[in-house]
Amino acid sequence: xxxxxxxxxxxxxxxxxxxxxxxxxxxxxxxxxxxxxxxxxxxxxxxxxxxxxxxxxxxxxxxxxxxxxxxxxxxxxxxxxxxxxxxxxxxxxxxxxxxxxxxxxxxxxxxxxxxxxxxxxxxxxxxxxxxxxxxxxxxxxxxxxxxxxxxxxxxxxxxxxxxxx
Amino acid sequence: xxxxxxxxxxxxxxxxxxxxxxxxxxxxxxxxxxxxxxxxxxxxxxxxxxxxxxxxxxxxxxxxxxxxxxxxxxxxxxxxxxxxxxxxxxxxxxxxxxxxxxxxxxxxxxxxxxxxxxxxxxxxxxxxxxxxxxxxxxxxxxxxxxxxxxxx
Numbered sequence: 164x165x166x167x168x169x170x171x172x173x174x175x176x177x178x179x180x181x182x183x184x185x186x187x188x189x190x191x192x193x194x195x196x197x198x199x200x201x202x203x204x205x206x207x208x209x210x211x212x213x214x215x216x217x218x219x220x221x222x223x224x225x226x227x228x229x230x231x232x233x234x235x236x237x238x239x240x241x242x243x244x245x246x247x248x249x250x251x252x253x254x255x256x257x258x259x260x261x262x263x264x265x266x267x268x269x270x271x272x273x274x275x276x277x278x279x280x281x282x283x284x285x286x287x288x289x290x291x292x293x294x295x296x297x298x299x300x301x302x303x304x305x306x307x308x309x310x311x312x313x314x315x316x317x318x319x320x321x322x323x324x325x326x327x328x
Numbered sequence: 329x330x331x332x333x334x335x336x337x338x339x340x341x342x343x344x345x346x347x348x349x350x351x352x353x354x355x356x357x358x359x360x361x362x363x364x365x366x367x368x369x370x371x372x373x374x375x376x377x378x379x380x381x382x383x384x385x386x387x388x389x390x391x392x393x394x395x396x397x398x399x400x401x402x403x404x405x406x407x408x409x410x411x412x413x414x415x416x417x418x419x420x421x422x423x424x425x426x427x428x429x430x431x432x433x434x435x436x437x438x439x440x441x442x443x444x445x446x447x448x449x450x451x452x453x454x455x456x457x458x459x460x461x462x463x464x465x466x467x468x469x470x471x472x473x474x475x476x477x478x479x480x
Contacts, residue, residue: 191425194468195418240425246468257358261404303359303469311403 180236182206182213189240190218190228192247199226201241216241232277246301248277255304256284256293262311264291343400352404353381353392355411362389364405379405396441409441410467419470420448420459422477431471432456446471 182204190198202225203217215229226249234244248270256264265286273280279298282305284291299306333339345367353361366380368391378393390413398406412434420428429450437444443461450457457480465472473480 189425191421191470191472192468193472194466195421195470195472196468197470235423235425237424240421242421242423242425242472255360257354258403260401261352261354261406262402300358302357306358 180238184238185216185236185241188238190216191240191242192250193234193242193244194246196246196250198243198247198250245277248272248279248301251279251282251301251305254301256282256291257304257306258311259299259306259308260310264307264311265289267305348379348400348405351400353379353407354404355407355409355414356398357410359414361407361411361414362387365389366391412436412441412443415443415446415467415471418467420446420473421470422473422480423465423475424477426477428459428473428477428480429454429457 185201185204188201190201192198199218199220201216202219205214205216205227206212207214213230215227218226218228220226226247228243228247232243232245234242236242249272251267251270254267256267258264263286265284267282268285269283271280271283272278279295281295282293282298284293293305293307297307297309299308348364348367351364353364355361362381362383364379365382368377368380369375370377376394378391379397380389380391382389390411392407392411396407396409398408400406415431415434418431420431422428427450429448431446432449433447434443435445435447436442443464445461446459446464448457448459449455459473459480463473463475463480465474
C-alpha cells in the first residue's frame with residue numbers, strides 16, 4: 164500500500180476511490196444484473212465532481228449513467244440503485260390473464276431519465292403501444308393490467324352451453 | 329349433447345382438471361416457472377390441495393400448495409410468491425459487488441417458502457459458505473448481500 168504525503172485544506176479526509184482503477188470494473192443493477200463494464204468515468208470540468216460513467220456492453224451500444232443512479236462505488240464494482248429500463252428490451256410482455264402479448268421492441272423514455280414514456284411491443288402479427296399506466300410490474304417479464312382481447316371469433320368457436328341442473 | 333349433472337351447487341363457473349393440466353405457472357415476479365402436470369386432491373376431505381409443476385426436460389419439478397396460488401386465469405396460473413427454489417444457481421454479490429459465488433443449495437423453514445440459509449460455493453472445489461437470510465439485501469436476477477464478504 165502506498166503511503167501518501169497529504170496536501171489538503173480539509174482536516175479530515177474522506178475515503179476515496181481510484182477512478183482509473185474503476186475502468187473495466189463491473190456495473191451491477193439493484194437486482195444483481197451485470198449491466199456491463201465501466202469504459203469511461205466522466206468528471207465535470209466546472210466543479211471537478213464525478214458526473215457519471217459510460218458502460219460498455221457486449222454486442223450492444225454503450226450507456227451513460229449519471230451519478231444520481233449510483234448506490235455504492237468501490238474498487239470492485241459500481242452498484243446502481245435502479246433497474247435500468249433500457250434493459251427491458253427483448254423481455255416478454257404478459258397480459259393480466261397470462262397471455263403472452265409479444266416482446267418489447269423499443270423502450271421510449273422521458274428524455275434521458277430512467278422513466279418509461281411507452282413501450283413498443285411486437286408480436287408476430289401485431290404491434291402494441293403500452294403506456295406506463297398500463298404496466299403492473301416489470302421484473303423478469305413485463306406484466307400489463309389489462310386482459311387479452313381476442314380480435315376474431317371464429318364461427319366454429321361456439322359459446323359453452325350451460326347444462327347444469 | 330346435453331350432459332346431466334346432479335349437484336346442490338351451481339357448477340357452471342367451475343373449472344376442470346383438464347383446464348388446469350398443461351397450463352403455465354407464473355410467479356409473483358411474473359416469470360415463467362413451469363407447467364402444471366398434476367392436480368393434487370385430498371382423498372378424505374375431497375378438496376383441492378395444490379398443484380405439481382413440471383419445470384421441463386431434466387429439471388426437477390415441485391409441488392405448490394393452494395395457499396400460494398393467487399389466481400387461475402384462462403391462459404395461466406399466477407402465484408402469490410416468488411418460488412425460493414429459483415434462487416439456486418444465481419450469482420451472489422456482496423455489498424461491494426464482489427462475486428461471493430453461486431447458490432448451490434437452500435434451506436427452507438419447514439416446508440414453507442421462507443429461506444433460512446443459502447449455501448454458496450465460490451468454485452467447483454471451493455468451500456461451501458452458509459449465508460443466513462438476514463444477510464440478503466435483494467433477490468432479483470442475482471442475489472445481493474447487505475454485508476461484506478469478509479464478514480461472512
